[in-house]
Amino acid sequence: MKEIQEKIKNFCKDNDMESPIEHRVLDLMSELGEVSKEVLKMSNYGREPAKYREELKSELGDVLYSLITVANTFDVDLEDALNQVLEKYKKRLMKGSAGSENK
Numbered sequence: 001m002k003e004i005q006e007k008i009k010n011f012c013k014d015n016d017m018e019s020p021i022e023h024r025v026l027d028l029m030s031e032l033g034e035v036s037k038e039v040l041k042m043s044n045y046g047r048e049p050a051k052y053r054e055e056l057k058s059e060l061g062d063v064l065y066s067l068i069t070v071a072n073t074f075d076v077d078l079e080d081a082l083n084q085v086l087e088k089y090k091k092r093l094m095k096g097s098a099g100s101e102n103k
């Protein structure tokens, strides 16, 4: 994951695509909205079971890119963050559920 984060950091730098954290987070939320829109399309707005469309992959890629740029702003190691979350969920599961009611 470090390698991917570095790749995105260099890409942003080389292409003059660096911007403040506030814009990064807005972009992330915007891209997540595009994933939601795609899922709505995949299910004909909930009228049918969702059927995969290739566009979802592209939108998920946009979300991942945006998330990485947010993390890179403060050099957050996303692999570390993910491992911390997995540990948190394991502890919650030992209490009965992975939901946030078990903190």
Ligand SMILES: [Mg+2]
Pocket (backbone or CB within 6 Å): 031, 034, 058, 059, 062, 063
């Ligand atoms: Mg998008």
